[in-house]
Amino acid sequence: MEMNYSWLADYPTELQEKIKQVEAQVAEQYAKIDDQILFNQKRVLALFREHHVSEADLVGSTGYGCDDMGRDKLDAIYAGYFKTEDALVRPQFVSGTHAIATALYGVLKPGETLHYLTGMPYDTIQQVIGIAGDNSGTMQELGMGFSYTPLLENGKVDYEQAKKDLSADPTIKVIALQRSRGYETRASYTVAELKEMIDFIREIIPEAIIFVDNCYGEFSEASEPSWFGADLMAGSLFKNAGAGIAKTGGYIVGKKDLVEKAATRLTIPGVGKNEGATYPFMRDFYQGFFMAAHTTGQAIKGMIFTSALLESVGMDVSPKWDAPRTDVVQAVVFNDPKPMIDFCGVIQNNSPLNAFVNPIPSPMDGYEDEVIMASGSFTEGSTIELSSDGPIRPPYCLYIQGGLTVEHVKIAIASAVNQTFYQ
Template sequence: MVSWKDKFPEELQKKIEEVDQKIASQLNKMDEQALYNQQRVLELFKKHHVAEEDLVDSTGYGYDDVGREKLEKIFADYFKTEDAYVRPQMVSGTHAISTALFSILRPGDTLYYLTGMPYDTIQEVIGVAGNNPGTMDEFNIKFSYTPLLENGKVDYETAQNTLQDDSNIKVVAIQRSRGYATRDSFTVKEIAEMIKFVKKLIPNAVIFIDNCYGEFSEAIEPTFYGADLMAGSLFKNAGAGIVKGGAFLVGNHDLIEGAAARLVAPGVGKGEGATWGYMRDFYQGFFMAPHTTVQAIKGSIYTAALLESMGMDVSPAWDAPRTDLVQTVIFHKPEPMIKFCACIQHYSAMNSYVDPVPSYMEGYEDKVIMASGSFTEGSTIELSSDGPLRAPYALYIQGGLSYEHVKVAISNAVNETFYK
C-alpha cells in the first residue's frame, strides 16, 4: 500500500515513525478521557429526554422555546451550575465575556485579573488598548491585574496584597488559556487553587472564568470548584465544528439572569431570543464535543512532538498535561513563522489556494498572521493557526476536526518549512 508520507524525505519519515511510537500512550489517555466525557453528555441527553421536537427552532421573540430551555438545563447540569445561557445572539467568546462583565460591574467597581493582563480583544473591551467607544474605562469601571511570575504562574503574594487593599474589587477574572502569551494555560487543578485563594480573601467577589478553548479538554471544569460565572464560545470546543455561531455562559442563577438582562433588556432577559436555525446544530455539536475536542488535542500532541524533534521551542511539551486546544511554537523570526502558517492554510479544506498575509485585525494591536481554512469562519475547533507579528514570533496552532487532518497538515508544513 502506498503510504501518505512516501513523498517526504527519509529523515522526516523516520521522525514521524518515532513520534508515532513515542506519543501512543498519550493518545490512549486522551481516548479514555473522551469516553468519560462522552458518557456524561449521553447520560444528560437521556436524563432530559431530548427528542426530535427539541430541535425545532423559534422565530420572532422566541417565547416558549422548549428546546432552548432544555439545552440550557443540559449545559447547567454538565458544568454543575445553577443556570446557563446558550444563545446565537452572543456572537463570540469575547461578546459573552463582555456581556457577563458589564452585567456585574458598575461605575467605581474594579475588575481584577488574577492571571495577568488579559488577551488583546479583552484589553479593547476594558479600554487599556485601542480607542473604541463603550469601553469599561468610559464608564469609570476600574481595572487592575497582577503580572504573572517569570515561570508563568500566579504571584499569590502580590495578589493577596492587591485583593486586601482594593475594597472596590467586585469581579476577579481568571483566564484559562494563554491567549497571545507564551505562558502555559492553567489546568483546572490550578484554577481550583485560585478560586479557593480568592474566596478566602474576598468571599463576596464574583469569580469569573474565561474558559475559551477549555471545555472538554479535561474531565473536570472550573465550575466544579466554585467559580461563579464562566464563558465559552460555541464555535470552539462546545460546538464540535458543527455550530455556526453563538456563545454560552454558565453559573449562578442571579448572574445568568443579570447577563440575560444586559444582552437583551431588563424585564425580558432569558424569556426572549429566537433560535432560528440553530437548535439541531447546538444539540449535535454539544453531543459531539467530547470526541472532537480530543481529536484536536491529539493533533496538538503530535504537533508538539514532531516540532520538538525538529529542535523547535514548543509549549506545552508533547507529554505535558493538556487543558485546552492551544499549541504554541516559537520561531524567533517572522519569516519561518509566516511560511509555516501559510502551509497550514495550504493544507486546509477551504481556501487552500490562499496565501495568508500579516495584517491588522479588529481588536488587536499588532499585525496578525492567520491560517483558517475552516467551514465556519473563526472556528478554532477546526485546524487553524495565528499569532501577532511581534517577538518572540510565536505561532498559536489549535483545533482539528480529525486527528488525521492535523497529522497530514502539520507533517506537510514541517516538510515545506524545514526541508525545502
C-alpha cells in the same frame, strides 16, 4: 497491528522516520485522551437522556422566541454538564469575547473594579476594558475600574503580590481567571491550577464574584473550573463546545442570579432569558454539544502530535507533548517572522477551504499588532477546526489550535515541517 505509513511517501526519508518515532512516542498519551473522551461523552449522553431531548427540541423558534422549550432544555443540559445553577446558550453571542463581555458588563457597576489574577488579559478583552484601542462603550468609559496582578517569570500566579493587590482595593467586585494563554508564551492553566486560584480568592475576598474565561478549554479535561467554585464562566460555541458543527453563538454558565444579570445585559430588563429566537441553530447546537467530547479529543491528539514533531526538529514548543493538556492550543516560538509566516502559510495550503490562499500579516479588529492567520475552516473563526495565528511581534510565536480530525492535523503539520525544515 503494524502501522501503515503509506501517507508519508512524499516526504524525505529522515522526516518519515521522525514521524514514525513520534507516532510510537505519543501512543500512551493518545490512550489517556481516549479514556477522557469516554468519560466526558458518557456524561453528555446521560444529560440528553435525563432531559428527554427529542426532535421537537431541534426546531428552534422565530420572532421573539417566547416559550422555546428546546432553548430552555439546552440551557439545562449546559448547566448540568458544567455543574452550575443556570446557563445561557444563545446564537445572539457573536464570539467568545462577546459572551465574556456580556457576563462582565452584567455583574459590574460603575465604581466597581474588575481584577485579573492571571495577568494582563488578551488583546480583545483589553479593547473591551478600554486599556487598548480607542473605542466607545468600554468598561472604563462607563466608570468601571480595572487592575491585574502581573504573573511571575515562569507564567504562574504571583500569590504573594495578589494578596496585597486584592486586600488593598475595596472596589474589587469581580476577579477574572483566563484559562488559556491567549497570545502569551505562558502555559494555559489546568483545572487543578484554577481550583487553587479559586480557593485562594475565597480566603482573601470571600464575597468576590469569580469569573473564568473558559475559551478553548471545554472538554479538554475530565472536569471544568465551574465544578470547583467559579461563580460565572463563558465561552464560544464555535470553539470546543460546538465541535465544528455550531455556526455561531456562545454560552454563559454559573449562579442563577448572575446568569440572569448577564441575560438582561444581552437582551433588556424585563426580558432576560425569556426571549431570543433560535431558528435555525438548535440542531447544530445540540449535535455540536453531543460531539464536543470526541471532537475536542481529536484536536488534543493533533496538538500532542504537533508538539512532539516540532520538538523533534528543534523547535521551542509549549506545552510539551507529554505535558497535561487543558485546551486545544499549541504554541510554537520561531524567534523570526519569516519562518512563522511561511509555516502558517503551509497550514492554510493544507486546509479544506481556501487552500489556494497565501495568508499575509494584516490588521485585525481587536488587536494592536498585525496578525498572521491560517484558517481554511467551514465556519469562519472556528478554532476547533485546524487553524494557526499569531501577532507579528517578538518572540514571533505561532498559536496552532484545533483539528476536527487528528488525521487532518497530522497531514497539515507534517507538510508544514517538510516545507519549513526539509526544503
